[in-house]
Amino acid sequence: MIRAIKGTRDILPPASAVWNEVEQAARRVFGGFNYQEIRTPIFEETALFARGVGEETDIVSKEMYTFEDRDGSSLTLRPENTASVIRAFIEHRMDQIPGLKKLFYIGPMFRRERPQKGRYRQFSQIGAEAIGSDFPGVDAEVIEMVAALLDACGVKGSRLLINSVGDPESRARYVAKLKEDLAPHIEALSPDSQRRVTTNPLRVLDSKAEQDQPIVEKLPSIHDFLTDACRDHFAAVRRYLDDRGIAYEVTPRLVRGLDYYTHTTFEFLHGALGAQNAICGGGRYNGLAESLGSKVAAPGIGFSIGEDRLVMAVEEARGGTAASVLRLFIAPMSDEAFRKGAVLAGAVRAAGASVEVGPPAKLKRLMELANKAGAAYTLLIGEDELAKGSYVLKAMASGEQAHVSEAELVERLRA
Numbered sequence: 001m002i003r004a005i006k007g008t009r010d011i012l013p014p015a016s017a018v019w020n021e022v023e024q025a026a027r028r029v030f031g032g033f034n035y036q037e038i039r040t041p042i043f044e045e046t047a048l049f050a051r052g053v054g055e056e057t058d059i060v061s062k063e064m065y066t067f068e069d070r071d072g073s074s075l076t077l078r079p080e081n082t083a084s085v086i087r088a089f090i091e092h093r094m095d096q097i098p099g100l101k102k103l104f105y106i107g108p109m110f111r112r113e114r115p116q117k118g119r120y121r122q123f124s125q126i127g128a129e130a131i132g133s134d135f136p137g138v139d140a141e142v143i144e145m146v147a148a149l150l151d152a153c154g155v156k157g158s159r160l161l162i163n164s165v166g167d168p169e170s171r172a173r174y175v176a177k178l179k180e181d182l183a184p185h186i187e188a189l190s191p192d193s194q195r196r197v198t199t200n201p202l203r204v205l206d207s208k209a210e211q212d213q214p215i216v217e218k219l220p221s222i223h224d225f226l227t228d229a230c231r232d233h234f235a236a237v238r239r240y241l242d243d244r245g246i247a248y249e250v251t252p253r254l255v256r257g258l259d260y261y262t263h264t265t266f267e268f269l270h271g272a273l274g275a276q277n278a279i280c281g282g283g284r285y286n287g288l289a290e291s292l293g294s295k296v297a298a299p300g301i302g303f304s305i306g307e308d309r310l311v312m313a314v315e316e317a318r319g320g321t322a323a324s325v326l327r328l329f330i331a332p333m334s335d336e337a338f339r340k341g342a343v344l345a346g347a348v349r350a351a352g353a354s355v356e357v358g359p360p361a362k363l364k365r366l367m368e369l370a371n372k373a374g375a376a377y378t379l380l381i382g383e384d385e386l387a388k389g390s391y392v393l394k395a396m397a398s399g400e401q402a403h404v405s406e407a408e409l410v411e412r413l414r415a
Helices: 015-032 046-052 058-063 082-091 136-152 168-188 191-199 201-206 210-216 228-243 307-318 335-350 363-373 383-388 406-414
Strands: 043-045 066-068 074-077 101-110 122-131 159-164 262-269 278-284 300-306 326-332 355-357 375-381 391-395 401-404
Touching (some): 015 101, 015 122, 015 136, 043 046, 043 082, 046 058, 046 074, 082 101, 082 122, 122 136, 136 159, 136 228, 159 228, 168 201, 168 210, 201 210, 278 307, 300 307, 326 335, 326 363, 335 355, 335 383, 335 406, 363 375, 375 383, 391 406, 401 406
Parallel strands (some): 326 355, 326 375
Antiparallel strands (some): 101 122, 122 300, 159 262, 262 278, 278 300, 375 391, 391 401
């Protein structure tokens, strides 16, 4: 038997209904903040991610699905979508149009990492990008939008961590200090961190290896190396979050895993996800558009939510996957009744309700089918009902029955 590839999975009903609810909530929230949808290809030139995400990140160095096309070009299944959005932003000359561009996306990403709770090799992300302004009020609004999305999905009790990783000048001074302080401890670090001391010392702060933690805890804070402009930007972001009543924790070692971040970085954590408890991450990426070929400055900020992990949090908040609810099961007790039931079903569906029409059968069998389908109501159609044009509508939870005409049936189920 052929099975799904390791790190992928099938999303079956009724779980798929929760996915649809989450995506519908995301679209409502994004619309409320005036974001519009962008859809990019699921594969791009490999160079886009190497340049945009950073060659020394784990994503590029270890996790990408890269393959050679028939013409010899190197292509990669997208491991994240910010670089793709910025590529599209430049290619279609959106960087030439003044003003803030607000874009969102929903779709699959691909990383060959070790599968674990809430993490898969094909996974879905919900994300948004605000491009064209370095105003700290935009940072606060993006974070507010994430909080609104989690609330719309019924996810309570998340924690917001924020930090500033400064501008290139601040980071250059901080990186020099990190190299100096890490040099005496290189042999005690994990292999990945030993490599990063030379290639990108900031990533040492992001290490999850237990042996690195005692060393990381003694490293200086990046806040001691921020320029006055960076301090002012971060103070303004915090002030605007305070205005909105959004609680946060300043976490100086929060650098995120991608090289393009500048200034604000943030994460939302949720306890339902276990040890890997980040449900959302994001930050500002001033300079990314220019590094990918934009002729004008296009500072931006964005975030992505792992939809797999968000759905887990939603299900935990509900106490499990909610069963799908069929509004009406039509129970025809003859072929003639089946023909009439099919016509009634069309009228009810046109009113916006879900309907299942059973096969002609005896009442006992039809009621068994209605119960298995999880129907809220069952409509009984026998010879008497056909003759009178009045049908028996049964509420399955209470057992209450009422005789209804076609018009009354449609109106009741519309309500």
